[in-house]
Amino acid sequence: MAVLNNIQALTHALDLAMEKHQNVIVYGEDAGYEGGVFRATVGLQQKYGEERCFDAPIAEATLVGTAVGMAINGLKPVVEIQFEGFSYPIIQQLFTHVARMRNRSRGRFTCPMVIRMPMGGGIRALEHHSEAMEAMFAHNPGLKVVIPSTPFDTKGLLLAAVESPDPVLFLEPTKIYRAFKQDIPDEYYTLPIGEGYKVQEGTDVTIVTYGAQVGDCEKAIEHLKGEGKNISVDLIDLRTIQPWDREMVIESVKKTGRLIVVHEAVRSFSVAAEVIATVNEKSFEYLKAPCARVTGYDIIVPFDRGEHFHQPSVQKIVVKIKEVLDYQF
């Protein structure tokens, strides 16, 4: 076992991936010699050489465009985009080619690559460094979208992404890169893409969340306990946004009758909107209160001083839990 934070878990997972799979290559802006802006790829060039881990020009569309050729021809590129806000130039390659290659070639070719990017706010960064656009990527058929929340999941899901026969977007919440550590096994393991994780079992309300907000929801639950409120929460970490674990969420809502979805991405056309629509379709008759959401507002992420108004704070989650539990039809 090793005690690692999320960044260290990434480096460790990439190391194991490169050791086990000779076709894995890792590259991105400053990802080679320096080990990346967050140091996720540190030491890999020194260990595996410049052919397998290297620096790329500041040309994101080219990073992913070249990965298309590599992936079709048997390599497994793991591309680092420096921040999610710099991913917009890759969309032409991603939506037009990467996501469609299997369908376009009637299964003759796939385009298996991993695109890693730091996502989300909470680090008081400047423009383009706090985006949370997972719903946009999930909306485009042909892509898997993963957002881990713990070092254990980061390692297992990244290795699963490397093994995936199809392209995976691996979004890493920047706020929790170094926020805490966890004991994780040394050996190579994978976790299933598409399965949620039940952080805690409860009977009064289901909270569905992912990424950095998992910790915020846990703190909100602790806060309510501190207030002497005996509220039993079924807390689900989705872990994968596309394909998401509908069964786990629907089963939970059938038990609790109440649902709150929490994420920092903007509210309209969001993951929360999709989860709530699905719960309405599949388990409406079980609901004891309207489904609710705590999300970012429909605005560009504010600069550092206003950022905390936009983020779903512990306090906002606490208020929403009370509101949903007090609701009377």
Ligand SMILES: Cc1ncc(C[n+]2csc(CCOP(=O)(O)OP(=O)(O)O)c2C)c(N)n1
């Ligand atoms: C499209 C885009 N991708 C990535 C970044 C992140 N970024 C900020 S500075 C920088 C390195 C710039 O290096 P260089 O052009 O050599 O200029 P220097 O900082 O050395 O003056 C990068 C990659 C960015 N600002 N814009």
